Amino acid sequence: MGNSLSHTALLGRGYYRVPMHQTPTADLADRLARAQVQARSLGIGALVVSPGPDLRYLIGYDAIPLERLTALIVPAEGDPSMVVPLLEHPAALASPAGALGIDLLTWGETDNPYELVARTVGQVESVAVDNRMWAEKAIRLRAAMPDVDQRLAGEVINHLRMRKTPNEIASLRAAGEAIDSVHEQVGTWLRAGRTEREVGRDIADAILAAGHVTVDFVIVASGPNGASPHHEVSDRVIERGDPVVVDIGGTMPDGYCSDETRTYAVGQPSDAFLVSYAALEHAQAAAVAHVRPGVTCESVDATARDLLTRAGLGELFIHRTGHGIGLETHEEPYIVSGNTELLEPGFAFSIEPGFYLAGAYGARIEDIVVCGDNGPLLMNERPRSLAVVDV
Ligand code: ZN
Ligand code: ZN
Numbered sequence: 001m002g003n004s005l006s007h008t009a010l011l012g013r014g015y016y017r018v019p020m021h022q023t024p025t026a027d028l029a030d031r032l033a034r035a036q037v038q039a040r041s042l043g044i045g046a047l048v049v050s051p052g053p054d055l056r057y058l059i060g061y062d063a064i065p066l067e068r069l070t071a072l073i074v075p076a077e078g079d080p081s082m083v084v085p086l087l088e089h090p091a092a093l094a095s096p097a098g099a100l101g102i103d104l105l106t107w108g109e110t111d112n113p114y115e116l117v118a119r120t121v122g123q124v125e126s127v128a129v130d131n132r133m134w135a136e137k138a139i140r141l142r143a144a145m146p147d148v149d150q151r152l153a154g155e156v157i158n159h160l161r162m163r164k165t166p167n168e169i170a171s172l173r174a175a176g177e178a179i180d181s182v183h184e185q186v187g188t189w190l191r192a193g194r195t196e197r198e199v200g201r202d203i204a205d206a207i208l209a210a211g212h213v214t215v216d217f218v219i220v221a222s223g224p225n226g227a228s229p230h231h232e233v234s235d236r237v238i239e240r241g242d243p244v245v246v247d248i249g250g251t252m253p254d255g256y257c258s259d260e261t262r263t264y265a266v267g268q269p270s271d272a273f274l275v276s277y278a279a280l281e282h283a284q285a286a287a288v289a290h291v292r293p294g295v296t297c298e299s300v301d302a303t304a305r306d307l308l309t310r311a312g313l314g315e316l317f318i319h320r321t322g323h324g325i326g327l328e329t330h331e332e333p334y335i336v337s338g339n340t341e342l343l344e345p346g347f348a349f350s351i352e353p354g355f356y357l358a359g360a361y362g363a364r365i366e367d368i369v370v371c372g373d374n375g376p377l378l379m380n381e382r383p384r385s386l387a388v389v390d391v
Contacts, residue, residue: 023060023254025099027167031058031160032080032100038156039076045124047074047153048117048141052132053327054157056255060096063088069113069137072102073120081105083116114144121145128153158332162324164346169370169377171256172325172348176368176379178210179258182248183382187389192240192266196220200233203248212250216257216329219247222266226362229319229354240267240390243277243361245354249329257329260380261352261366264387269361276355277363277386279311284365284384287321287351291369291376297339297349304353305337313355322350325368347371348379 035058039047049055049072051063059082063070068085070092081103084092089106097104105120107113118141121127126149129138142150164172182203189202200218207215221231223242231245238244244266249259263277287304301321308317322335325348333341335349347370354364368379 022096023167025096027165028058028060028096028100032074034160035074035156036076038159039074039128042155044126044128044151044156045076045148046121046127047130047156048072048121048127048133049074049130049153049157050133050137052130053255053331054130054132054153054161056327057157057161059100059102061092062095062255063092065134067136069107069117071113071117071137072097073117075121075124079103081120083107083113083120085109085113112144114140117141118144121148125149126151128156130154130157154332161326162332162347163344164326164348164370168256168326169346169348171252171254172368172370172379175212175250175252175256175258176260176381178212178252179207179249179260180380180382181210182206183246183260183262186246186262186264187387190238190244190246190264190266191390192238192242195235195237196222196225196233197235199238203246207248207250210250211252212258213253214251216249216251216259217247219245219261221245221247221362223361224359226263227356227358227360229356229362229364238266241269242266243269243273243363243386245362245364247364247366255327257325257327259325259329259350259366259368260382261354261364262382262384262387263363263365264389266390268388268391269386273361273363274386276311276313279308279313280353280355280363280365281384281386283307283311283353284351284367287353288367288369288376288378291343291351291371292374293343293345293371295343297333297335297341297343298337300335300343300351301337301339304351308353308355316355316357317353318356319354322352322366324349343371345371345373 051065128151131154247261283304290303320336324331352366356362370377
């Protein structure tokens, strides 16, 4: 689960930025080359990529997503170039785009950058714009290229981003260790009589102290609030006997994200909760163990879902089992019924079944897992059994 909250307003992307650790130039050049191969195979004439995760993935440029157009142009054949506002030329040049030798095409305040993109792309049948491009930019680009079919660059780039390299897996492991170290301390902050918000503040501070550059989300969902999977924090005072779902994540300096859920209990919870939790623990472990190359994404979901259904909890498991993770907390592949994509070594995703009983409680266990050559590689190591604290 994830995305939003507290420190985001203070520290989130677009407000306060820590320069990304740079991905090796050779890795970026390889990504660009593979994107071109994929574009050619799909009959796409050029990719047009605005600031966001795809731009960070392809050229390591963490450009500020503003109203002025910055757009990387990756033709199916030939050299990439980038349209940049004149005032951002120094920043673009200082980014890995400079080391990659990408031609920077600047535009002044009264120029039309969309026409510059159109001229640079030239005669093609289709362009693919990044999936996160602002609608106003996509529409203005379409107006500048009225006869060109507009597609989504996700067709090309998601295919690449899903398949993590050993360097990327190392990044996810570092993110996993960082968030593990926060969960390791959560038991000392969760106390009856404190509010979720107070505990959340301690957690947010620790997420940064553990090496993340942003706090992406902090969920401290106590008692009945646990029944809302995306509850964040509130002023509810934690009571003795409450189960508490703690789902937290941030972004590391190299851009890779962490996301880990553990469920705690402040004092002894009800017997009914304990019985359900045991089934959840079993279902989550079975879904993790199911991971290996060649199985479908949906079969990982089914593994967890079938076990929870057999335990009478199927109706309470109201979301998919997981999502891919990398430069975004939520990206492909999605671990959901209907996704027949076959797992390959390097696919990275969460496995996070849960149960949610309205008005009473909720629980979730979430690990980030990478599909290895022979089975799952776990990026999180914290114990998954219910952590009973403040006893
Ligand atoms: Zn999560
Ligand atoms: Zn998640």
